[in-house]
Amino acid sequence: MEITQLALWVLGFACSALGWFARELYSATQSLRSDLSSLETRIGTDYIRYDRLRDALEPIMEALQDIKKALHGKVDKP
Numbered sequence: 024m025e026i027t028q029l030a031l032w033v034l035g036f037a038c039s040a041l042g043w044f045a046r047e048l049y050s051a052t053q054s055l056r057s058d059l060s061s062l063e064t065r066i067g068t069d070y071i072r073y074d075r076l077r078d079a080l081e082p083i084m085e086a087l088q089d090i091k092k093a094l095h096g097k098v099d100k101p
Contacts, residue, residue, distance in 0.1 A: 071079075
């Protein structure tokens with residue numbers, strides 16, 4: 024076997040491996056695109072809106088402020 028035939032075999036193998044890798048990357052990209060589109064449609068329905076969350080957290084934040092004021096006025100014994 025001559026060196027040129029060996030080089031062509033190696034080049035052919037390298038090109039086929041590179042083609043396989045490119046096809047795998049393309050299919051992974053397509054899968055990610057479909058996952059992202061399903062996530063985008065699900066985000067609008069699965070999560071709570073900010074204004075509803077703010078209204079729900081308001082009593083908790085007020086209680087934390089009361090605790091902060093009570094602790095700020097506390098004086099430790101020496």
